[in-house]
Amino acid sequence: MRAVVMSGYGSYEVLVERDVDVPKISVGEVLIRIRGCGVCYRDTIVRRGFMRAKIPVIPGHEVSGEVVEIGDGVTGFSKGDLVASLIYIHNPRDPSCGEGYENICRSRVSIGEDRDGCYAEYITLPYWVLKRIGDPGDNPPEAYSIAACVVGTSVRALKTIGGVSRDERILITGAGGGVGIHAIQVAKALGARVIAATRSSEKADLIKRVGADDVILYREGFSEEVRRLTDGEGADLVLDTVGGPTLEQSLRSVRRGGRILLIGNIDPNPQRIQLGLVILREIDIHGVLNSTSRELGEAIEMLRKGLVKPIIREIGLDESMVREAHRILESGGSIGRIVITPGKK
Template identity: 60%
Template sequence: MKAIVQTGYGGPEVLVERDIDTPTPGEGEVLVRVAGCGVCYRDTLVRRGHMRARLPVIPGHELAGQVVEVGEGVEELNKGDNVASLIYTFPKNCKRGEENLCRGNQWLGEDRDGCYAEYVSLPHWSLVKIGAHSEAPLESYSFAACIVGTAYRALKQRAKAVEGETVLVTGAGGGLGLHSAQVARALGLRVIAVTRSEEKARILESLGVDNVVVYGSGGFSQEVKKLTDGEGVDIVLENVGGPTLDQSLRSVRKGGRVILTGNVDPRPQQVLLGLVILKETGVLGSLNSTLSDLQEAVGLLSNGAVKPVYKRIPLSVDEVRQAHSLLEAGKAQGRIVIAP
């Protein structure tokens, strides 16, 4: 099969095209023909060596596809089933609801081969079946776990958001942001989205976001305060991390919550601790999604509550390298999905 392989750490040139053996599903595994593989900012962090991988490795952790072969002992899935994957595999005895935190987890595209390929073999229990009736194309379920599920977990499980609350979404024009704004709307929240780009602002408005703030060097907290009668928002979905965290802490109301879901800057960050204490801000991490979060995410895509915003590219090394460069430059609109 054709695959893109990461051979070392460095620039996009460490990604090369290879012809390798199609994997054979072991016991409990199924072979999935890749319909879509999302290109994630995390892939660029792994490529640059900020996150270590077992090299050489096939990158890519955002997978949807069709089961084409079933290994021994698999009764839950059949040939022809459409599935979306978690971004990791977990030991079968992992505690239900805490799959994302289990010891022994293997991250796709890092600890084991991912989906920049035509086929991937995975344990059946890391996959969620997609029902026959669906509003979204199969390849768009590739980012059900890493984007839609992540937003769902952050808002529902971590922030415990209740209908009518206001949420601020940072990095709103990126893949995670565009979809988390929609998840928040689907949960009945008022959404204020912040972005640096006028172009991305227009996309956000077309998706029904309540307020879009385009900001420059002065930050966004003043504008957010104005939009909330000087109070600040109930929740911040912090998708960017370091570069926006200070502004987020200034934008949240007293007693509000800031949920950290992503971080584009791997260096240590400075945080004004007094702000956190004086406002009794809850600052919580949220790590991707669990099986139940993924199930919810698949539901949100299937019933049309979340409209996938993405661009398809072929499984070609030139296109994939270019996708990495676009993500690193913050220029990708929505998700870029490899559709072999």
């Protein structure tokens, strides 16, 4: 099969197209013909060596596809099923991997890092990390590659952890990126008022069209404009998809007693935080790591019902296209999610 392999750590040249064997299924696994593989900013962080992986490795953890072979011990799936996957493989026998904790358990294995991922035509995965898509509705199957890492993470942040209620004022940073543009839609489905912050004038119109109530186009900071839009109080909740570069502004944008949810960080270097602001304003800061099986199911349902419309750009399984996708992500130029579709040129 064709695959783009990460041959080492470094620049884009370590992403190399190769012919490799179709993986063989083990007990409890299925073989999936990949329909879509999202290209996540995390992939670029791994490629640059800030997060470790087995080398060589096929990157990619955002996968949707069709079940084509079923191993012994698999229940609940049939050949031809369209499925989407979690990004981590948990051990069902590990007590730390109980329901709701699959994403943070001690024995988890990262798809596309600890084992081969979805920059390929086929992938094997344990059946317990999969959810059936069923009727994909108006979306192509490849669109469901964003279910776990993009939409599911937003559901976990805003609903499961954030407990967002109707009419709460939410600020979303990095609003035009792969997570941000879909988090806006999740927040609106929960009844929130959304303030979206972006540096890109090219993304502002789309951000507004997907549902943001207010769009802040900024160069240096956005906290003053957030406070103006909230009668001087600040946002009830900040969903920060950027991390280090926006964290201080996020702290200054949230109201007293408000919440900040960190779901992304484009700068893997250590960050400084103004603890005085956190203490004096009783700000609740909470990390969010992807989604669990429950949120993956909710994300699929939101996509299927049209509550979240996938904003994706499809590319082929091609060395040059994948390298360019990494470059675009690192430059901040991606609008929505770039998705590798192996069956298309």
